[in-house]
Amino acid sequence: MGKQRWPHRFSYVGKIAADRKTKNLCNRINPSDIAVVDHPDMDEIAALALVRANVRAVINLSPFLTGTYPAEGARRLLEAGIPLYETASADKSILDQADGRPGAVWKEQLWVCSDKGWFRQAELRRLTTKEIGQRWQEANERLDDVLSAFIDNTLRYASAEKEWFLRPLKKLPLRTRLSDRHVVVVVRGRHYREDLRMLSSYIRDYNPVLIAVDGGADALLENGYIPDMIVGDMDSVTDQALLSGAEIVVHAFQDGQAPGKARVERLGISCHLLPAPGTSEDIAMLLAFEEKAKLIVTIGTHSTMIDFLEKGRKGMASTLLVRTKIGSRLIDAKGVSQLYQPRWSWNWTGWLVAATLVPVMAVLSLHPITRHVMQLWWMQWRSWAFLGG
Incomplete structure (x- = not known):
């Protein structure tokens, strides 16, 4: 597409991370990136990886739900508040051209910054929770x-x-x-x-x-x-x-x-x-x-x-x-x-006894009678130690 003037208002902006395989992308994507994938029927594992990466938006060159089966990926992304876009563009070269470059989503268009300026790379369509729900239900019925x-x-x-x-x-x-x-x-x-x-x-x-x-x-x-x-x-x-x-x-x-x-x-x-x-x-x-x-x-x-x-x-x-x-x-x-029940060990027993005795000793040391008895015991022990020496 031809060179365009930079749009002064945009919906989402960030570095573009693009890959033909979503699992490869998830290994290198960074927070606030705009993810561009070619993943029909995105699965739940891939979606959760994108959620954990805290991506700004996800653009799919294929349908998130083709209707073959009720894939869970799109619903998980929407539940996490991540905006989803699809593009009908058959030009898969977007994945190579856009990867690693600054990008922006503006008026349902993908803009990419090249060495010569900003270019409108692809037309997008934002997906709603209602539309994804309808697709999921139709796939479930089949x-x-x-x-x-x-x-x-x-x-x-x-x-x-x-x-x-x-x-x-x-x-x-x-x-x-x-x-x-x-x-x-x-x-x-x-x-x-x-x-x-x-x-x-x-x-x-x-x-x-x-x-x-x-x-x-x-x-x-x-x-x-x-x-x-x-x-x-x-x-x-x-x-x-x-x-x-x-x-x-x-x-x-x-x-x-x-x-x-x-x-x-x-x-x-x-x-x-x-x-x-x-x-x-x-x-x-x-x-x-x-x-x-x-x-x-x-x-x-x-x-x-x-x-x-x-x-x-x-x-x-x-x-x-x-x-x-x-x-x-x-x-x-x-x-x-x-x-399976965890095995009991003497180490665990010792730590449990110690953990139990600490608060008990703390309480007893505050009582006047207990404190007096402990002082008498300490004096008796010192006398025995002195005589024994």
């Missing part, structure tokens, strides 16, 4: 048809992949011992923060092996834990997490191709390559199972149709097969609070 297609796709792929999952995984020379130990598999999925907080006493008492799936490693670091192992294609984990000392297992395609391996090697980190179909979180659970883990506890894993549709997957064949194979050795974090 959910039965989506579920039917999802089940058919799951069963078709499960039938095709079952022979692969019946065979053991490639044996890896792991330095991390999993045999007869508790293992916690952490995925940066829905409610992972709450699950981690709920399991804090369990992790402290049992010292389980912490296996992170991609960005789950950053989730562990955020909560003060260091992952023992990271499993995944390495597309959503930070360099900091990869350099934390964890053992790295790169999930590769069945033909052995592994785009994430090059990134790990550039950091000078050794890794294992594990070819397998399915999702990385399924492979992490299966790896723990085949290494004879005593119990496998999952945090933030995907297990519902909406979870998988948000990931862009139209079925959950590998998850069905893996969970069926692992069986009773697998437990979801949300059930641990019902099954």
Whole structure:
């Protein structure tokens, strides 16, 4: 578009942060940035990450709700008071041209500042809570048809992949011992923060092996834990997490191709390559199972149709097969609070007794009779000590 005069009044102004992948954008976005994404049916996890980043506004080059299923992202952003805009522009080059530049939203237009001045980059349309609610309701009404297609796709792929999952995984020379130990598999999925907080006493008492799936490693670091192992294609984990000392297992395609391996090697980190179909979180659970883990506890894993549709997957064949194979050795974090009681320790007992005695002694020391008795006891002790010396 042509060069324009700077609009003297605007709705929102800030640096533009743009990316084709919202999860990549959320790793580098700053407070008060204007987020520009290309994310149809924005999921709840991505939306909450943008909320935590305190962005000024979100502009989507695709519909926040296409009607395929009731995605929660748009509603979460509006609930947080973040304005949402859509643009019908098919020019995806906006993502490259606008990223990192000063920008502004004015009269439902996106303005970008270049070296030659301010330019009107795209026409926008602001979304209302009412419109998003109507789209969400319409998508919810079509959910039965989506579920039917999802089940058919799951069963078709499960039938095709079952022979692969019946065979053991490639044996890896792991330095991390999993045999007869508790293992916690952490995925940066829905409610992972709450699950981690709920399991804090369990992790402290049992010292389980912490296996992170991609960005789950950053989730562990955020909560003060260091992952023992990271499993995944390495597309959503930070360099900091990869350099934390964890053992790295790169999930590769069945033909052995592994785009994430090059990134790990550039950091000078050794890794294992594990070819397998399915999702990385399924492979992490299966790896723990085949290494004879005593119990496998999952945090933030995907297990519902909406979870998988948000990931862009139209079925959950590998998850069905893996969970069926692992069986009773697998437990979801949300059930641990019902099954697990923290162990009592003498350390805890000592601190509890001390905490109880402090206020009691303080009260007794204020009473005249108690104070007199304590003075007599002190004099008696000093006399005994003097005579004994």
